Amino acid sequence: MSATTEQLERNFTHRFLTSLRRINSPDSKTTTTHAAGLVIRRRSLRIKRAAYSSMARAAGSHRAWTRALLSRARSQRRRQQHDVHRRRQGREMGRAGKLRGLVPGGSRMEMGQLLEETAHYVQCLAVQVRVMQAVADHFSSSSSM
């Protein structure tokens, strides 16, 4: 693993674990047994958002996709929307329309930038998944002790 990838992984791990701790802290709305499933579902959404935000912050604001992702997260918090991958209708999609829909901010990029941002986004996503997997594995082994 390159030094920068290692640094990214460390940075992301720290932010993500900090978010998990915050998400897991006792809630004022305490759970009753019949709401347990809903709590788990809602928390899963918070964890997912925390993962993407933590990665976008760890990756740095010099990338267009990180800025697009974080600004989308901010406007979602204001509007309480749950749909993370809202497609931009009516905008010209140009070439690589499907890819533009998958990379944050992709619909605004010209082709060269889109390809560069995609490469970086893919690398960061792979790190994100790897760390989430390791954290989940660690938690499962802890709880089975």
Next chain:
Amino acid sequence: MSSRRTSRQQSSGVPRISDDQIIQLVSKLRQLLPELRHSRRSDKVSASKVLQETCNYIRSLHREVEDLSDRLSELLSTIDADSPEAAIIRSLLM
């Protein structure tokens, strides 16, 4: 050299990237894709195939994030996320 006119308007007014640069970037992308990485370099993989595989890969990564978030949510109800943090960071960085 023919001047290529785009049929759609570029929104930012940035000069259009050269075909060579695109070829370079597409091959860089190809190196990141598990499906295509191990094919011989001499194999011609079309740019549209690389883009298609990239989309598939990104979608599968998004799905994994979704599944892992569900799994973590279930696990968090069984453990205290506070205490093992130091141990996790150590083990992840080994």
